[in-house]
Amino acid sequence: MAINVQGLQGRWNQLKGEVKKQWGQLTDDDLNWSGGNIDHLVGRIQQRTGESRENIEKYFDRLMSEGSSTVSKAVEQVGSYAQDMSHRLRDHYGDVAEQAREGYYQAREYVGQAPMQWVAVAFGVGLLAGMLMGGSFSHQQQSRSRFWS
Template sequence: MATTEQMHGAWNDLRGQVKQQWGEIRDDDWSKVEGNVDRLVGYLQTKSGETREQIEKTLRSLSSSSSKLLDDARSTAQQYAQYAADHAQEFAGNVSEVMGNQLHAAERVVQRRPVESLVVAVGAGVLIGVIVSLVGRSGR
């Protein structure tokens, strides 16, 4: 993976070459893409009417550093996507485990104190019913 300095250098190189290729792009237009290759391609599509494939092909041919920039950006995006997917799956597993433990703990409480558990459940039901009733009346 490229360092930040290398990517900035490649971006600046690409910027100069893109300005030569598509002269109508102004400096303030560059602030709109904010260093994002996908935004640059989308912006160039809007300005030039060329297809994404045509623009990417032109960008790749402009310089070897810009080609490396595109490849590095895609690689980095793929790595982050995989990282996010892995951690989301791990998080879901952890949540499932915690919820399972809490369910078993609640079951043990109900088994040890069934009468108290029933009273709490009925009380919670009545309280929720009162709240729903009050909210329903105030909405009229």
């Protein structure tokens, strides 16, 4: 049976606790694995526990597949959540668009009923905005002239 050495090595710090749960007599020194020598690690576990090499390899394979299925489940859940949010946003977009459309039609109706009043309101808003912008612009010009003087 071939152990996925690269996958095991990449997750070894996470899996070490699970191996200790399985075989409580193992120490951190027993599980110190460097250089990617899986045979040495399995041999050390076999020697300390009396477990067969085949059982140790099966256990490692099971650990790796459980971890992979956990990651797959998480990815699947995130995808499902994103899809659900997409549907909700799409549903609410229709509501917002409908409200904007209704607001537009109401505004058109109000302006149509009293166009001169709305022209006066628009003129007043424009005048006020112009005065605010002009005052702001004038203040900026004065600040710059004082800076350069």
